[in-house]
Amino acid sequence: MEGSSLNDVEPLSEQDVVDEALARDGQHYLAGWRLHAMTAALFLSLFIATLEVSIVSTSLVTITNALHAFGISSWIVVAYLLTYTGSLIIWAKVSDIFGRKSIICLALLVFIVFSGACGAAQSIIQLVIFRVFQGIGGSGVYSMVMVIVPEMVPKPKFAAYSSFVSMVFALSYLLGPVLGGVININGAWRWVFLLNVPCGAVALAFLLLVIPRAFPDHAVIERSKEKSPPKNMILRKLDFVGFLLLLAASVFLVTALEEAGTQYKWSSALVVILLVLAALSWLGVIGWSWFVDHKETSVEPVFTWRFLQNRVFMGALLNTIFSGVPFTVAVIEIPQRFQAVNALSPLQAGLRFLPFALSSPVGAGISSVFVSKLKVPPVVIVILGSILQTIGAALMSTLPASQIIIAENYGYQVILGFGLGLNIAGLMVLTPFVVEKRDLAVAMGAVTQFRIMGGALGLAIATNVLNTYVKSHLSASIAPQQVSTILSSAEEINVLDPAVRSTVRAIFGHGYNLQMKVLIGFGAAQIPASLLMWGNHVKMPE
Template sequence: MDPEKPSVDRVGKDKSEPEIGASDAGKSTPSEKSLVVDVEAQKGTSGPVQGTEEAPPTQQITYILGWRLHLLTLAICICGFVTNVEVSIVSTSLVTISDDFHSFKDNIWIVSAYQVTYTAFLVIWAKLSDIFGRKKILIIGLVIFIAFSAGCGGAQSMTQLLVCRAFQGLGASGTFAVPTVVFYEMIPRTKYPLYSALIFANVILATVVGPLLGGAVDNDSTWRWIFLIQIPLGVVALAIIVLILPMKFPYHGSSSSTATPPNSLRSSLKKIDYIGAILLLAATFIIVTPFLEVSIDYAWSSATVIVLLVFGGLLWPGFVLWEWFVSRTKKLGHLEPFFPFRFFHNRLYMGIVITSILMGIPATIISFEIPQRYQVANGLTPLGAGIRLLSFVCAQPLGSFMANAIAGATKMPPLFILLAGTALQILGLGLMTMLPSSGAIPGAQYAYQAIMGWGCGLTFSIVMLITPFTVEAKDLAVATSSVVQFRLTGQAIGLAIATGVLNSDLSSKLSGLLSTSQLQSLLRDISIVDTFPQNLQESVGEIFGKAYNLNIKVMIGFAAAQFLAAGLLWRRPQLSIKHKA
């Protein structure tokens, strides 16, 4: 059968889609009848947002069926796995990589070079897929990711590795953003809870496997394989996308009378909001950079740090004002803003965005700092450090499945699940601050990590589940990618803040214990601590442990702030996702 024209039963509104509405409402919905959905008909159940832009012509979404659905689900899972495992797999190998290149002080850039480009381009990739088509843009993203994964594996210097990591993040951004949109468009909303749990569990699997795989590779082979193993997986996903995903997805089932005429390359390029893209990229990069460099190459009071912070702080309001200008100016009506200004009038969606910024910070710090802490302060191997993170990462899919099951099967408002997850995060973090800064690792830390992971699973999953119900169908790609982008932006900024706090604390406390040359050498190559006398090694390890504990206390503040952000989702009656036959 031609993949461009899969069989369908009929055209019309998908009457099986769950609503998001009052929790005490009792509307029943007919069982699923159709496989092709009128995009305009969806707006009544998706929480439309008022704006000035004209709605696009009516088009019909055609769902994917049968073995094609299973193969595309596999491809989406692979895309989500390789892009997320690439974040966590380096966590247990940072020390080895930085020691190999004699640059411990730059090791955070191995993570951030990837995360900054990964984060900054998510909305851009999603918007480009709106303009040029899902399939074309996804293929380009996968090719870039595969090529620069090979480049990272072959890097001969820290500079080469960081450049390749930045471009690898660029490709990963498209490899994650576009499949996320495809996921929401290839199935009816009645299947969102089940598939959301599956996709989130896949992301958590990547998080689980990453530190273990990185530690195992680090112990038994060269660290270069942590990048090279992404290539065969990426090729499999690329083959499935090329062969199975229809070129005009998700409108490949639309009749010629309802389908939008294909745009020429020139007219498509004219739709791109280049200034908005530049402002978004610059704002993300410039605000993160000073936090990464402070206390190593620069002081907080240095002109470089102050200028970057001020300039970065001005770029974000500049981006918002530009998007407002594009949305309201008729002369620029041909441009498609990267973040439509009507989103700012949607209180529910903005609550999701702000919550996303905050909720990723504590989880990211735990994922990266716990393995490093166990290696530096407790003297464990990379594999041993990765194993001791398992309770945290394994608890997250449990929270995800619980959130989706409760939201899909009951009338419990998603807000209550979100608040419960936030409370668990704070409890877990608070308990982790009680861990000793050095010496033996108590068994209770596994329970503390599990509580934290459970809370993260609840919040991450519920935010992604309710996002499609708070915006119009035409905004789905940008809305879902924006949530992910702002979550990752929060992670990048949070990681940068944590690094700045860690470096500041280490510099102030170690300066009285080590000479200037010893301190500089330690920040370049952490393995040099093994050359210190035994008593000095223990003192340095304890200082590192206390610095990591300080960072966890800072993370409690970010977790608590989620309560305030979630308040934007409050309404009477509360929102709920209902499924009724």
């Protein structure tokens, strides 16, 4: 315009930017009270589903004391983790057929029902079975929130909403151990699960009320004239074979590692059969991926063959598995140590676990700043995180095996947690830039799925190490019947004579230190895996 200058141009407001985005993509987004109510309901659903991973960490001793099953306490966590990560992609794919609203409401309903069932369980077997189905529901909630949030707001607002999602994750992991400790003050461990029922019911009511029926196409004025493909055609794209093979491979391997050396000998028929089935299932996953990629099929694989040909992504995936081990083991075992060795209450254990719980999200935040602001290559951040994890685990393995808690304990937790935060965030930032665009959704899901799968495997190994050590060393101090009683209920330590009690707590302390030595190996293994990711072709956006 004649006579005008750049200084005369009025800057665009935030609403102008949003309106411009709406005009570009032609999508109608929610606004006002409906958007806020939907956001709150989604984040509440995500919070309670994620909270279930960490809230049981300070509750395991109380739960297993009540159900007389301390020796297999890790199954309460593993059962949820396996199904929580095992069906992420299937839920997202099915929502393309039956709609976002119906699928997230179904997933949340499954989570609520089996949370109530967990709270009513009368035996450890019942609890583990109900946790399996609770994990399936939690997986659907997690998956659908990740799908719905990007569709809920225009791209100019997505960065802010994405940060809110990260805050919900951090808050749930942070509050889990503390909240579990508060609930267990009076031994009311059932509310660890029952709490999800009223919270989930509120979230479900809001989702049913505010999500439009045809979301995200609820207000498209002019639809495409092309007919949508029949649902049976879309169902054929779902990789049920790959999903079942991956789930079977994880379940067989975790079960073998849980039972070997404790309930059964390594040479027993059950353990050998489970290991063979696990190996065959993993080979099946690889073979099926190759078949789907090289043959003309309509299936969209859960794990594409292109990943196996991508050196950088395979390095990231290996790193993800290895880092999942110390993260999950630390979240579960450190609070248990405070109770079994240091004789603290669940609440006290949760509070003394805060250094780790706080330092991990701080490390993740600093990792993002280093990459986005300082342009530090993510692979450098990942290697630094791996080194800090290794150092932190090594220091944790030197803690006194007595009831005394030294101040250095909290510093060691910070080093371990900070290193894990750096590593996890660095891998999440790197992944989108090392895979093809068509594989991005599956790649991001794989990073999450394999991290928690690695955590489940690591927890099985750590539990096996502790139980084997404790059984072999307690037999020299107390009667075999007492050994079985203590492994069924750690509370039984308190009824022993003071001298024997100190010996037993010291043996548990050495067992937990041995677990940390195992984590040293997984931390160190991340370093060569990180070197696979090194390459000049990995370019981050300016």
